[in-house]
Amino acid sequence: MKNKDKNISKSTYVVHASTDPLSHHGIVNVPVYHTSTILKPNLDDYRNSRGKYDYGRIGTPTSEASEKAVAELYQMDDAVATPSGLSAISLGILGVLSSGDHALFPDSMYGSGRRFVEHILPRIGVSFDFYDPQTSVEDLSSMISDQTALIYLESPGSQTFEMQDIPAIVRLAHDRNCLVACDNTWATAFYFNANAHNIDVVIEAGTKYISGHSDVSIGYVVSNGATAKQIRQYAKLNGICVAPDDHYLTLRGMRTMRVRLLASQENALAVASWLQDQPEVIAMRHPALPSHPGHHHWKRDFTGSSGLFSFMLNPEIPFSAIDAMVDGLALFGIGDSWGGHESLINQAKIKRSITNLPAGTLLRIYTGIEDKDDLINDLTAGMERLRKAMT
Ligand SMILES: Cc1ncc(COP(=O)(O)O)c(C=O)c1O
Incomplete structure (x- = not known):
């Protein structure tokens, strides 16, 4: 994009997101950097991690372009790419929970995400309950304990499409000091403004509409402030990264x-x-x-x-x-x-x-x-x- 106009619509934004042809010999699309090693000019720069990029797994101009495009589309601080939508679900959950915490998940949660919750959370000492996605706020409130750290949303629910009262649940969660994560894959940033609804952790399977051509597996976890820093660090510590060609295909899909x-x-x-x-x-x-x-x-x-x-x-x-x-x-x-x-x-x-x-x-x-x-x-x-x- 030549002029970074903050007032453009999302429709225009996706056409130009993260492009910078003048820095790439006029080439329209973001170049694909295939790399593990990133060389430093001398040992002192290596010793002090000088330079924008240190190692392929941690970030390249290609991964940065795709993550920045999704973060800006959501008008949020950061988006961490993951190798699938399911791994975005697991990162979004594990990135903010610790042993001893309790979390609440809708009974209509995406099936593989549900299996992740049932199999992995008990192994790390996180307790959880499933709640009726159409439950009243009063009933949901009675399920929150001092240990509850996260309320997870997916609206509409997988396969059965139950709609949740998102504003009421977000208010309740924040009143009780819980974070809210939301799988926004169905609506995408175009049809549900997660940031305006104060969602703390947005999960989107980029495998679906962002990449859009049934040939890529990718996910994004989008968040703000301290939560974003915590999730980015968790992803880095766990070596979560996406292949450059998949970033490229996803960015290309995003244009349309x-x-x-x-x-x-x-x-x-x-x-x-x-x-x-x-x-x-x-x-x-x-x-x-x-x-x-x-x-x-x-x-x-x-x-x-x-x-x-x-x-x-x-x-x-x-x-x-x-x-x-x-x-x-x-x-x-x-x-x-x-x-x-x-x-x-x-x-x-x-x-x-x-x-x-x-x-x-x-x-x-x-x-x-x-x-x-x-x-x-x-x-x-x-x-x-x-x-x-x-x-
Ligand atoms: C709502 C929802 N979230 C997450 C996922 C997981 O995405 P992926 O298939 O990329 O792991 C799916 C997959 O169908 C989904 O429907």
């Missing part, structure tokens, strides 16, 4: 993040509206639909919706008919992850300890940036296969 998000959002709303009119669909879980139970929270706190949502099919529909529908889809791949250019579908695998789901088959859809009419035509043919399989 805004337009991809808009297309993905539009497609999801069109597909979800079509699905909710199908008699086999007994429930929709898309926060931007007025029928969604947490729609009022989404409307109050968010400025857009992404391409990920789920819907529930009548429990009387056998798997054989659902398989006939899904297996024959031409445009929806069957698999994990989301946030790329292409549409996906899978069946939600859910583990909950204190909340229950109604009976039915929950399918999760991610709409990419294809033409929405093509996506709906593909699903229409799928629904016809399902109906045929039931006759």
Whole structure:
């Protein structure tokens, strides 16, 4: 960017973030520095760690460009890149907790994050409880003890899309001296302003919308002030780093993040509206639909919706008919992850300890940036296969 204009919109910001062509012979994109060793001109400079960069693992112009772009997009002090979204979850949690602490996690937390909590926290002497993401502030308050140091949010929740009352939970947490971490992967910095909502630790799986092309695994932990310093130090001590090509691909993906998000959002709303009119669909879980139970929270706190949502099919529909529908889809791949250019579908695998789901088959859809009419035509043919399989 030629002039660092602080008032530009996020849409413009991502196009130019961290670019500095005049320092790189006019080359538009940030160069990829492959390195472990970084040489010093003499032993005295080495002895005193003089110079901006010391060692590839700790930071290079490439890693710095990607981390700075994400930190500035969130208008927060620092973003530490991690090798996956899951490792951003673990860094965001371990970076701020110590043995003897207690933490609270929503029952609808992303499944692999939940497994991390269940398996790793007991080994380091951190106790935890899962809470109902839609619980009242009073009930949540009763779960906080003097040892509680962190309340974790994920809104909407993974697969089931429960919306949380974020401002009320943040107020409660800060009144009780707890930090708040939030997995903001669904909304991204574009659709939920985590800094304005006083989130202390923002976690985003850059694997999804930031990199955006289903070919990179990366995460970011974004924070301010002393918390940011603590997380950066924890990452450094643990040798957490990301390969330069992945930083490069993520920055390249970020340039088109805004337009991809808009297309993905539009497609999801069109597909979800079509699905909710199908008699086999007994429930929709898309926060931007007025029928969604947490729609009022989404409307109050968010400025857009992404391409990920789920819907529930009548429990009387056998798997054989659902398989006939899904297996024959031409445009929806069957698999994990989301946030790329292409549409996906899978069946939600859910583990909950204190909340229950109604009976039915929950399918999760991610709409990419294809033409929405093509996506709906593909699903229409799928629904016809399902109906045929039931006759
Ligand atoms: C909400 C959410 N957070 C974090 C992750 C983890 O990201 P990654 O797959 O890069 O580890 C995912 C992955 O699906 C996710 O859906």
